[in-house]
Each structure stands twice: as structure tokens, then as C-alpha cells.
Amino acid sequence: xxxxxxxxxxQVLKTGQSMTLQCAQDMNHExxxxxxxxxxxxxRLIHYSVGAGITDQGEVPNGYNVSRxxxxxxxxxxLSAAPSQTSVxxxxxxxxxxxxxxxxxxxxxxxV
Amino acid sequence: xxxxxxxxGPFNVPEGATVxxxxxxxxxxxxxxxxxxxxxxxxxxxxxxxYSSGNEDGRFTxxxxxxSQYISLLIRDSKLSDSATYLCVVKASWGKLQxxxxxxxxxxx
Numbered sequence: 303x304x305x306x307x308x309x310x311x312x313q314v315l316k317t318g319q320s321m322t323l324q325c326a327q328d329m330n331h332e333x334x335x336x337x338x339x340x341x342x343x344x345x346r347l348i349h350y351s352v353g354a355g356i357t358d359q360g361e362v363p364n365g366y367n368v369s370r371x372x373x374x375x376x377x378x379x380x381l382s383a384a385p386s387q388t389s390v391x392x393x394x395x396x397x398x399x400x401x402x403x404x405x406x407x408x409x410x411x412x413x414v
Numbered sequence: 415x416x417x418x419x420x421x422x423g424p425f426n427v428p429e430g431a432t433v434x435x436x437x438x439x440x441x442x443x444x445x446x447x448x449x450x451x452x453x454x455x456x457x458x459x460x461x462x463x464x465y466s467s468g469n470e471d472g473r474f475t476x477x478x479x480x481x482s483q484y485i486s487l488l489i490r491d492s493k494l495s496d497s498a499t500y501l502c503v504v505k506a507s508w509g510k511l512q513x514x515x516x517x518x519x520x521x522x523x
Contacts, residue, residue, distance in 0.1 A: 337513075344418060344501070344513035345458070360510070392457060400446055400505035405457035 304328050308393050308406030315383040315413045323378040323409050325393030333396045334376040335360070335403070336368065338389040345392065351376055352399065383413040417441060418504050418514040425519045427492045434488040435517045437502030446505035447478055447485050451498045452516060458501055461487075492521045 309324045327334065335350035337360075347360030351370040365387060367379040376395075380387060390410050394403040420437045427433040439447075447464035462469065464476040464485050475488040489496055502514035 342422070342515055344416070344515045346513075347510060350510070399509040400511060402448075402460045403458075403511060405459070407457050408455075 306393055306395050306404050306406040308391075308409055310409060311407060312410050313412070315380070315411065317383060317385060317413060319383050321380050321383065323380075323391055323393070323411075325376045325378065325406055326374050327376075327393075327395040327404070328374065329395060329397075329404065330373060331395040331397055331404075332373065333399050333401075334370070335394050335396075336366070336376070336378045337392045337394065338362065338387075339392060339408075340389050348378065348391075350399070380411075385413045387411065388413045416514075417506070417512045418502055420502050420514040420517045422515060423518040423520075425517065427489075427496075427519060427521050429492060429494060429521055429523055431492055432488065432490050433492060433519060434486060435500070435519075436484045436486045437514050437517075438482075438484045439502075439504045439512075440483070441504070441506055442480075442483060444504045444506055447476075448503040448505075448511075449474075449476060449485075449487050450501040450503055450513075452501055453498050458513075461500070489519070492519075494521050494523065497521045 332353045336348040337345040349368040351357045393406040396403045449461040450458040451461045452458040468477045473490045477486045499516040
């Protein structure tokens with residue numbers, strides 16, 4: 303049972319570099335989302351998608367882009383990495399926006 | 415003020431004891447409530463939903479108090495494997511999930 307697969311698990315970037323975090327799910331869920339988790343704070347929604355071709359901003363979208371060309375994949379792009387983007391990133395999918403969320407294993411990103 | 419607030423703990427609990435902790439939420443129009451469990455350096459996973467009348471799942475009991483805008487989680491007969499961070503999650507009126515920062519529980523032998 304793959305569920306939600308995120309890659310990479312760890313990444314170190316230099317300030318100004320760009321990269322893409324990959325997320326794929328095999329549960330045929332329409333709703334997918336990206337969160338970041340920082341110490342002392344709850345998971346914060348970056349971007350979400352309610353289906354292929356449809357994306358929208360969450361509460362902390364600045365510095366990130368997403369696209370949803372297929373139901374399965376929802377990549378997150380960091381355009382120009384900044385130290386403030388050092389965090390743990392989780393991708394999640396669910397059958398609906400307020401339903402049980404299934405999370406990927408997370409990506410630990412450090413920007414130096 | 416945070417939308418969902420939790421005591422970060424840690425709650426240090428002897429094995430076999432009972433531990434309980436709360437979570438408060440600010441939006442009175444919140445629709446659904448959940449507890450997620452997150453092990454160290456792992457992804458969150460759904461522990462249980464919280465229903466208006468309260469509900470149990472084995473050794474875990476969840477309660478909702480809409481008047482005072484809090485939910486609670488009680489763990490009976492604590493096991494070492496219950497050591498984790500418990501995330502309070504609220505479905506806001508606008509449909510998205512809002513996460514608390516978590517309460518850490520440490521069960522000791």
C-alpha cells in the first residue's frame with residue numbers, strides 16, 4: 303500500500319536555488335494539499351488542489367508554486383529558496399477538503 | 415491568537431496511568447474535530463474523529479464541548495507505545511483543516 307509518496311526525504315539548498323518536491327498518491331483522491339511544519343506551530347497550509355487542473359493558495363503560499371496536471375501528482379516548487387523556508391514539508395491527500403488526510407513521510411528541507 | 419491551541423507538554427505519564435489533555439479552538443462555526451497522532455520525525459496519522467456526544471476507541475476517549483469551544487483526549491492504561499505528539503485538528507467553516515501545534519505525551523516504564 304503506497305498511499306502518499308513524497309520525495310526527497312531530505313534536502314539541503316543554498317539560498318536562491320530552486321527545487322521541486324514531488325508528491326504522488328494512488329488512492330484516487332481529488333483533494334491534495336501541501337503543509338509546512340515548524341517547531342511550536344501547527345501544520346500550515348501552503349497550497350491545495352481540489353482536482354486536476356485546479357489549485358489555490360493556502361495561508362502561507364508566498365515563495366511556492368504548485369500545479370496539478372494529473373489526479374495522482376501534486377508537486378511543490380520553491381522558486382528561490384530562502385532560509386525562512388527551512389522546515390518539514392508534508393503532502394497530504396483526502397477524499398474531500400475536511401475529510402481524513404493521509405500524509406506522505408515528509409521532506410526535511412534546510413536552506414543555508 | 416492561534417485558531418487551535420494546545421498545551422505543548424510534555425505530559426510525563428507512568429505506564430498504566432491515565433492522561434488527559436485539552437485543545438481549544440477559536441472559531442465557533444467549526445464543523446468537525448479530530449485527533450491525529452504524530453510520532454517523532456514521522457507523518458501525522460488520524461487517531462480518531464471527535465463526535466458531539468463523545469466517543470471511545472479502545473483506551474482512547476474523545477469529548478467535545480461546543481459551549482466552551484474545546485475538545486479533550488483521554489488515554490487510559492497508558493502504554494509505552496502511546497508516547498507521541500497528539501495533534502488537535504479542526505475543520506473550519508471554510509472547509510480546510512486547521513492544526514494545533516501538538517501535545518507531547520511521554521509514557522515512562
